[in-house]
Amino acid sequence: MATIQPFRALRPHLEYAAQVASRPYDVLNSEEARAEAAGNLLSFLHVTKSEIDLPAGIDIHTPEVYEKAKANLDALVERSILFQEAEPCYYIYELAWRGRTQTGLVCVSSVQDYFNDVIKKHEFTRPEKEKDRIDHMRTIRAQTGNVFLACKENKDLSDTFAHWKSQQVADYNFTADDGVQHTIWVVNTAATIDVITRIFEEQIPFTYIADGHHRCASAAKVSKELPDSAAAQYFLTTIFPANELAILDYNRVVKDLNGLTPEAFLQALESDFTIAKAEGAVQPAALHQFGLFLGGQWYTLTAKEGTYTTDPIGVLDVSILQANVLAKHLNLHDPRTDKRIDFVGGIRGLGELEKRVNSGEMAAAFSLYPVSIQQLFDIADSGNVMPPKSTWFEPKLRDGLLTHVI
Secondary structure, three states, rough: OOOOOOOOOOOEEEEHHHHHEOOOOOHOOOOHHHHHHOOOOOOOOHHHHHOOOOOOOOOOOOOHHHHHHHHHHHHHHHHHEEEOOOOOOEEEEEEEEEEEEEEEEEEEEEHHHHEEEEEEEEOOOOOOHHHHHHHHHHHHHHOOEEEEEEOOHHHHHHHHHHHHHHOOOOEEEEEOOOEEEEEEEEOOOHHHHHHHHHHHHHOOOEEEEEHHHHHHHHHHHHHHOOOOOOOHHEEEEEEHHHHHHOOEEEEEEEEOOOOOHHHHHHHHHOOOOEEOOOOOOOOOOOEEEEEEEEOOOOEEEEEEEOOOOOOOOOOHHHHHHHHHHHHHHHHOOOOOOOOEEEEEEHHHHHHHHHHHHHHOOEEEEEEEEOHHHHHHHHHHHOOOOOOOOOEEEEOOOOOOOOEOOO
């Protein structure tokens, strides 16, 4: 069963919350972070992307960058922008965006659960990305990046969230500049804390990494470096029941057609797909349907039966596209490393696909139907991993609202 604990969050005083809260470190490059934090000395980007306070072009993996992150975090505490909770608490975190809400539990999860596969994975991690987070955590002695976990739907947990929200005034409630409303309730009574802990101990056998494989792996490795720190044996997580979540599409753009003309490429695809011209942008309406934008024209591609396997990996649309289009016709065999392919999160819309092709930067774009949360669970339960860039979760949690000190 899943082992979680309440924790003493390092968090902003109410009047500073909206200024402190920042988008996750891994959705912004250094230039974007520098622009986003401009004029806001309280932005948590000064901690998570501290290179923005150093000369432009600095190697973001140098010790100087991590030391600057520590100095910036310490300054926020010294200036009483941030304070640490007096007693361990749970935190209920609600995100509202585009007419829907999702509610999860911010807690700390056991590192041992990660090692023992109680926390299930569905992606490989890259050593250089792990090292960055390890160096960051080790230097600042805190986990600033929240690992986004999912669990299977649980009525008792959802009822507990709903009851607390109906009885208490939210501690934070603001709308960020991207239109996402962030609302957080501090759960600080022993009885409710105990109820939540027991739900996980008795009813939730596994949790699943939805977003944050590198943060999770890095926290696990830091825990081995700090065996005497009880706090480091747990890491910062927000756990959402599956029925609360939505996964957006994660689309692809390619730089060339591997020497094929557009006409020859379309003809080659006919062996595995039924192809039809579309009047406008194609947002696939079902599994195994794809949009193709090529030469200023959208096409609908529907995978023919028998052209893909039905195992948990092979049945994924990202797998079908990879096997029957990218590898077979475009000689793109490793999307993790090949520079001829790029990935566009569904949050950017189909207009971004058209823009990148029409500009001449890319030769073609593919829109995909989103992976379902059940497909994610099936793959993680089977011990397999998804192809890279398979899932895009939105909205994102904000950094800086709840930090775990280790």
